[in-house]
Amino acid sequence: xxxxxxxxxxxxxxxxxxxxxxxxxxxxxIDLEVRRGxxxxxxxxxxAGKTTTLxxxxxxxxxxxxxxxxxxxxxATMKPHEIARxxxxxxxxxxxxxxxxxxxxxxxxxxxxxxxxxLRRSRLEQVFAQFPILHxxxxxxxxxxxxxEQQMLxxxxxxxxxxxxxxxxxxxxxxxxxxVLETMKIVKRLNRDEGTTILxxxxxxxxxxxxxxxxxxxxxxxxRMRNAAAQLREDRSIVxxxxxxx
Numbered sequence: 196x197x198x199x200x201x202x203x204x205x206x207x208x209x210x211x212x213x214x215x216x217x218x219x220x221x222x223x224x225i226d227l228e229v230r231r232g233x234x235x236x237x238x239x240x241x242x243a244g245k246t247t248t249l250x251x252x253x254x255x256x257x258x259x260x261x262x263x264x265x266x267x268x269x270x271a272t273m274k275p276h277e278i279a280r281x282x283x284x285x286x287x288x289x290x291x292x293x294x295x296x297x298x299x300x301x302x303x304x305x306x307x308x309x310x311x312x313x314l315r316r317s318r319l320e321q322v323f324a325q326f327p328i329l330h331x332x333x334x335x336x337x338x339x340x341x342x343x344e345q346q347m348l349x350x351x352x353x354x355x356x357x358x359x360x361x362x363x364x365x366x367x368x369x370x371x372x373x374x375v376l377e378t379m380k381i382v383k384r385l386n387r388d389e390g391t392t393i394l395x396x397x398x399x400x401x402x403x404x405x406x407x408x409x410x411x412x413x414x415x416x417x418x419r420m421r422n423a424a425a426q427l428r429e430d431r432s433i434v435x436x437x438x439x440x441x
Contacts, residue, residue, distance in 0.1 A: 204231045206360055206392050207252070207283075212261035212271070214251040221247040223416040224261060229360065229394050234386050236395045236403040236424065238437055239413035245396040246288065248413070249362045252394070253285035254278045265360070280308060282359030288368055288396075290349040292337040298348060299333040305352035315355070322351040325381075343374035350381065361385070361393045368398065375399060379406055400437035404428045412437075 207229040214222045222244050229235045237245045250256040252263055254275035263271040270278050279285075293301050302322060306315045323330035326347045332340065337348055346366055353361055366382065367375040379402050385391040386406075397403035404410060404424045412420040412433065420433070427433050 205229070206231050206266060207394070208262075208264045209248075209252070210262045210264070212248075212251060212263060213259045214247055214256050215259065216256070220259075221256075221416050222251065225413070225416070225418050227411050227418060227421070229392060230409075231392055232386070232390055233408040234382070234393045234395055234406050236397060236407040236410045237413060238400050238403065238410055238427075238433070240436075243413040244416040245413055246364055247416075249285060249287075249364050249394065249396060252278075253283055253362060255285070276308075279356065282357065283362065284353040284356045284358035284360070285362040286349050286353050286364060286366065288365040290342075290345045292340070292345050292348055294336070294338040296337055297334050298329050298337045298340070301337040301348055302329075302351055302355050306355040309356070314357075318355050318357065322354050325354070325384075326351055342370050343377060346370065346374075346378050347381065350385070354385075358391060361391050363393060364396045365398055366395075367402070375402070382406060400433075401428075 205228050209225055209227050211224045211226065212222055213220065213224050225248065237248060239245050247256055251258050254273055258271045261271065262269050265281055265283060270281065293304065296304065302319055306318060309315050328344055329347055329351055340348060363382065366378050370378060382393065382395065383406055386393055395403060395407065404427055407424040410422065410424045410427045411418050
């Protein structure tokens, strides 16, 4: 029996996933998938369940129903560190740089579970090549970097872990417009040049849909719409709700 190539390229598949916080249900049974080499974006208003979706995938919030399958393996009941070791790396909103540690130390701490010293050094060199400003400021306290530089550091920490799937939550939050564009260029470059598969939550829906291959619209913890990003950009209801159109 031969495998189906169309199925083999699915890195992540959620089926009927529900999750919440105590008695509050944040996700009401969502289905989505991310294919290898794609950027997939989640759209929706505040409170729609976008961040909860990422947290549930990475194990920070426990799914109460459904399956979360990573390359054929259900990870829904795994602990966050176990999921991270399988290559799911979560960059949370707010960047969360470790205060008191240098840029280099922030990067090295992120790779603490990588036992191969040569691999750690190679990844550090790759991060510095991607972000020369981090190399130049590697001895500086990471928490003292500018907002844009901290976002580079947050993404750099994720790359130190060798992600199969990168979960990016609001990477442009709090950044000046020019830095937003620079951050999105970084995301696109990681996908295009490094082949990194990305699931993106981004408040700037217009930019997100320009970057993404596919998109899902969440409302009230449910998937209300899904389509190729190019089609979502042309959908009048999406334009009115999220892109500021009339």
